[in-house]
Amino acid sequence: MADLRFWFDPVCPFAWMTSRWVRLVQEQRSYDVEWRFISLRLLNAAVDYDAQFPPEYAAGHTAGLRLLRVAARVREEHGPDAVARLYEALGQRIFETPRAGGWTDADQSVDERGTAAFLEPVLASVGLPTSLAEALSDDTLDAVVRAETDEALALTGRDVGTPIMQVDPPDGVAFFGPVISRVPDATGAAELWDHVVGLARYPGFAELKRSLRERPQLPGLGVDVDEVGVTEDWHGGSRRQHR
Numbered sequence: 122m123a124d125l126r127f128w129f130d131p132v133c134p135f136a137w138m139t140s141r142w143v144r145l146v147q148e149q150r151s152y153d154v155e156w157r158f159i160s161l162r163l164l165n166a167a168v169d170y171d172a173q174f175p176p177e178y179a180a181g182h183t184a185g186l187r188l189l190r191v192a193a194r195v196r197e198e199h200g201p202d203a204v205a206r207l208y209e210a211l212g213q214r215i216f217e218t219p220r221a222g223g224w225t226d227a228d229q230s231v232d233e234r235g236t237a238a239f240l241e242p243v244l245a246s247v248g249l250p251t252s253l254a255e256a257l258s259d260d261t262l263d264a265v266v267r268a269e270t271d272e273a274l275a276l277t278g279r280d281v282g283t284p285i286m287q288v289d290p291p292d293g294v295a296f297f298g299p300v301i302s303r304v305p306d307a308t309g310a311a312e313l314w315d316h317v318v319g320l321a322r323y324p325g326f327a328e329l330k331r332s333l334r335e336r337p338q339l340p341g342l343g344v345d346v347d348e349v350g351v352t353e354d355w356h357g358g359s360r361r362q363h364r
Contacts, residue, residue, distance in 0.1 A: 123155035126295075128273040128285040129208060130161045131192070132185035132234060135300050136284040137212040138337045142301060143286075144209075145310035155290070156204050158193065158269040159283055162186040176229040184224070184235030186266065187257040191240065193265040194256035195249060206247040214243050216341040288318055296321045302335035302350055 127143060129136045147154055162182035170179040188211065196204045215224075215234060224233045233239050237254040244251050256262060273285040276295035287295035299317050304310075320326060336342055336350025344350040 122153075123290060124150075124152040124288070126155045126157055126287040126290045128157045128159035128269065128283065130159055130182075130185045130283045131188045131208060131211045132181050132215065132232075133161060133283045134216055134337045134339055134342060135282070135302075135334075137216050138301050138304060138339070139284050139286075139299060140208065140212065141304045142310055142313065145304070145307055146314045149307065149311050150314075154205070155201060156208055157273070158189045158266045159273045159285060160186045160189055160266050160270050161283060163263070163267050163270050164274070164282075177223055177225045177232070180225045180229055180232035181234070184232035186263070187235035188240070189266045190259055190262040191244075191253055191256045193262045194253055194259070198253075199249060203247070203249060207244070207249065210243045210247045214239075216337075216339040219340040219343075288321070294321045300334060302337045303346075304338070 125143070125147075127140060129140060131137075143154060146152065160182075162185060165174075165182065168174070170182075192204050192207055195207055225231065226233075235257060237257060240254045240257065241251040244253055273295070274281070276287060277285055277297050281297035283297075285295060285297050287293055299313075301313075305313055320329065332355050333352050334355050335352055336344050338344050338346050338348065338350060342350070
């Protein structure tokens with residue numbers, strides 16, 4: 122049994138930042154992490170994207186679901202360690218590579234991250250068959266992604282985003298976050314871990330939150346590690362808007 126379960130959507134920058142922190146802690150504490158799936162597209166299935174989200178969100182969240190289909194196939198055929206490698210490679214490609222523009226096309230209907238042209242080099246970089254990209258369009262795999270999304274929400278409640286973590290599964294405490302915009306150094310990573318888990322384990326604790334967030338220090342988002350990203354106000358775990 123893993124020491125920690127981590128539910129991720131590969132297109133979520135905050136999940137990626139938190140996963141980098143978790144990997145630092147994993148190295149120091151020898152934790153076994155199980156990487157599981159949560160889809161922002163499925164989580165927001167009842168939301169009117171045109172009314173409530175910036176225009177690129179629908180295509181971006183759909184790309185995340187398509188990538189999670191592949192991750193599900195990877196786990197089925199190559200095991201959970203391959204999922205860990207794939208998520209690491211996707212995050213490096215999406216968030217750690219400077220990029221002049223966004224990932225969506227001119228009319229915001231297609232997100233490059235959900236295409237075989239984007240995914241195949243990532244698969245090859247971690248020693249996985251590029252033929253796995255065929256799973257991008259296999260919506261039969263949505264049942265796996267939906268089940269794990271529902272599993273995570275059953276542990277935290279539904280008014281959350283990504284990531285979701287559970288310590289000491291299957292019965293340990295689960296929570297959304299922490300949402301961080303800067304990755305601490307090795308010493309700070311362990312200290313933050315102890316604070317977060319200690320607070321989460323406190324009986325009756327429910328929430329500590331502010332909706333103002335710095336844009337994460339990620340080159341793919343145009344923010345260097347020595348910069349402080351612009352502060353944005355997020356609602357319900359996302360940059361929702363009402364028009």
